[in-house]
Amino acid sequence: MIGPRLLFGGDWNPEQWPPEVWAEDVRLMRAAGVNLATVGVFAWAALEPEPGRYTFGWLDTVLGLLHDGGIGVALATPTASPPPWLGHRHPDTLPQGPDGVRRHYGSRNHYCPSAPEYRRAALAVTEALAARYAHHPALRLWHIGNEFGTTCHCGHCAARFRDWLRARHGDLDALNEAWGTSVWSQRYSQWSEILPPVTVQYIGNPAQDLDYQRFGSDLLLGCFVAERDAVRAHNPAIPVTTNFMDFYRPVDGWRWAAEEDVVSLDTYPDPNDPGAAMRGAMSKDVMRSLAGGPWLLMEQSPGAASWRPVSTPKRPGLNRLWSLQAVARGADGVLHFQWRASRQGLERAHGALLPHAGEDSRVFREACALGSELASLSEVDGLLGTDVPADVAILLDWESWRAAELPHQPDAGFSYVQRLTEWYEPLWTANITCDFAHPAADLSRYRLVLAPNLYQVTPAVAANLTAYVASGGTFVLGPFSGVADADERVHIGGWPGLLMDLVGVRVEEHWPLPSGWAEWAEPRGAEVIGHARGGPLDGRPVVFRHGRAWYVGHTPEPEDLARLLARVCAEAGVRPVLADLPPGVEAVRRGRVVFLLHHAEGRAEIRVDP
Ligand code: GLA
Numbered sequence: 001m002i003g004p005r006l007l008f009g010g011d012w013n014p015e016q017w018p019p020e021v022w023a024e025d026v027r028l029m030r031a032a033g034v035n036l037a038t039v040g041v042f043a044w045a046a047l048e049p050e051p052g053r054y055t056f057g058w059l060d061t062v063l064g065l066l067h068d069g070g071i072g073v074a075l076a077t078p079t080a081s082p083p084p085w086l087g088h089r090h091p092d093t094l095p096q097g098p099d100g101v102r103r104h105y106g107s108r109n110h111y112c113p114s115a116p117e118y119r120r121a122a123l124a125v126t127e128a129l130a131a132r133y134a135h136h137p138a139l140r141l142w143h144i145g146n147e148f149g150t151t152c153h154c155g156h157c158a159a160r161f162r163d164w165l166r167a168r169h170g171d172l173d174a175l176n177e178a179w180g181t182s183v184w185s186q187r188y189s190q191w192s193e194i195l196p197p198v199t200v201q202y203i204g205n206p207a208q209d210l211d212y213q214r215f216g217s218d219l220l221l222g223c224f225v226a227e228r229d230a231v232r233a234h235n236p237a238i239p240v241t242t243n244f245m246d247f248y249r250p251v252d253g254w255r256w257a258a259e260e261d262v263v264s265l266d267t268y269p270d271p272n273d274p275g276a277a278m279r280g281a282m283s284k285d286v287m288r289s290l291a292g293g294p295w296l297l298m299e300q301s302p303g304a305a306s307w308r309p310v311s312t313p314k315r316p317g318l319n320r321l322w323s324l325q326a327v328a329r330g331a332d333g334v335l336h337f338q339w340r341a342s343r344q345g346l347e348r349a350h351g352a353l354l355p356h357a358g359e360d361s362r363v364f365r366e367a368c369a370l371g372s373e374l375a376s377l378s379e380v381d382g383l384l385g386t387d388v389p390a391d392v393a394i395l396l397d398w399e400s401w402r403a404a405e406l407p408h409q410p411d412a413g414f415s416y417v418q419r420l421t422e423w424y425e426p427l428w429t430a431n432i433t434c435d436f437a438h439p440a441a442d443l444s445r446y447r448l449v450l451a452p453n454l455y456q457v458t459p460a461v462a463a464n465l466t467a468y469v470a471s472g473g474t475f476v477l478g479p480f481s482g483v484a485d486a487d488e489r490v491h492i493g494g495w496p497g498l499l500m501d502l503v504g505v506r507v508e509e510h511w512p513l514p515s516g517w518a519e520w521a522e523p524r525g526a527e528v529i530g531h532a533r534g535g536p537l538d539g540r541p542v543v544f545r546h547g548r549a550w551y552v553g554h555t556p557e558p559e560d561l562a563r564l565l566a567r568v569c570a571e572a573g574v575r576p577v578l579a580d581l582p583p584g585v586e587a588v589r590r591g592r593v594v595f596l597l598h599h600a601e602g603r604a605e606i607r608v609d610p
């Protein structure tokens with residue numbers, strides 16, 4: 001729990017506005033019930049207009065106004081967007097693409113996470129901010145950087161990559177073996193020959209690519225940790241977060257969440273997407289799972305997001321609905337990008353709590369209504385700070401995600417998140433609450449564990465899942481699983497490799513099809529539950545059950561998958577929050593409260609026995 005009330009507010013960028021506007025902003029924030037403003041996310045140039053010359057006066061005023069207005073502050077370190085002077089003086093702080101071309105300043109996120117000058121300057125401004133504001137009475141939360149995700153392929157990154165590889169593989173022989181460099185004469189004879197996965201004549205080495213993805217996540221995590229430690233040193237009582245994006249492969253959520261005090265999410269489902277409510281629920285469940293409890297919705301748009309080809313606003317009531325969905329699924333606060341709509345710059349068409357039309361507007365009136373509703377929900381006994389019970393876990397594994405999507409896998413169209421979504425959707429529709437879990441985590445509290453894909457299986461993961469089933473859990477494994485080890489060496493002798501005994505199935509061939517996926521598989525102790533219908537594998541066994549372990553060796557039609565998962569849930573004793581609700585009604589239990597969220601058109605009538 002970050003505060004004694006549900007948090008409500010958004011990013012405020014006062015540096016984009018003349019000071020006359022600031023007092024009005026705070027007056028309107030109070031009118032809307034805002035209790036947290038995120039300040040300073042992109043304010044580096046305003047805070048340090050020249051190297052080493054800090055101009056904190058305006059931020060003193062801003063934080064003072066917020067404090068006087070009774071509004072708390074999430075103070076950001078501005079390090080996601082260095083001012084032009086940094087790149088101009090030190091071009092090596094600018095990120096380099098795989099093609100060797102530097103990305104210039106003039107936008108944002110233009111930094112090399114390895115460049116010593118970037119690191120130095122970022123820590124210096126962080127240190128100066130922390131020294132000045134760590135004990136400010138309005139400060140509630142530190143917001144480090146913004147949406148970490150920058151990748152770079154420069155010489156600084158190459159040097160750090162080599163250090164990272166030494167730590168992972170030990171010596172050069174081990175690295176050559178792990179990367180399979182005997183293929184295509186890629187053997188390295190000195191560390192200095194090793195590069196990031198830069199543009200090559202044909203396709204690069206998959207194990208190198210995989211290691212660079214791991215390294216990239218760890219490298220950025222190092223930047224986060226350095227800033228976190230700098231602010232913590234000044235006042236350990238203030239929690240620290242950084243904002244994650246929905247399903248973002250470059251940043252390994254499990255490793256990152258372990259380093260945060262508060263897990264927070266930026267989420268922008270498309271109002272035109274009929275699956276938006278389900279997809280929104282899914283990313284919110286991921287955040288709760290990463291956090292291991294309450295989390296914070298850091299950004300959503302009250303209206304349109306300006307970066308879509310067609311940026312449709314949210315219809316009346318939709319921002320409220322999705323905000324309540326966040327609270328239902330464990331959020332202790334609902335914040336927005338942004339408070340006041342920008343007049344200039346690339347995001348001038350982005351929605352805001354206070355739109356260009358001003359306070360006399362539908363959007364602002366809805367913001368005020370949401371503020372007061374969240375304030376009254378804060379009073380509800382058994383809600384704030386509580387958890388969301390779930391009997392089902394879906395395994396979420398960045399390792400499998402990265403590896404299964406490497407180039408030259410059997411199906412270039414394979415999407416890990418799409419697979420997870422296909423399995424999540426029928427459960428969401430049936431109002432069965434799911435957590436997400438790391439495959440090596442303690443799974444004993446779940447009745448049912450689903451792995452829509454587990455491409456990479458390590459001995460530790462195999463042992464964990466085997467022990468889980470042995471102690472009474474039910475497990476369902478999807479196709480294209482147990483294929484390779486952590487260095488992308490294919491498992492010999494059949495798939496799902498180390499899980500073959502658990503599911504009692506041996507897959508001989510993967511059989512991707514223009515639409516869908518099948519496998520040439522034989523039971524090895526499992527009972528055959530379903531056969532392929534049509535296509536080149538017509539009639540062959542594809543769904544298997546081996547005691548409480550199931551294997552689904554194809555991509556079923558949605559109705560078939562829904563039926564299968566319903567059966568597995570029933571057998572595992574998994575129940576919906578409420579059964580037989582009208583279509584489009586989502587039911588979630590949080591603490592002592594059951595939320596009923598109506599996503600469809602028109603009215604829905606529901607009888608609830610008290
Ligand atoms: C991200 C960023 C914000 C803003 C929004 C716009 O989430 O963190 O600064 O650019 O996107 O949707």
Ligand code: ZN
Nearest residue numbers: 112152154157
């Ligand atoms: Zn770099």
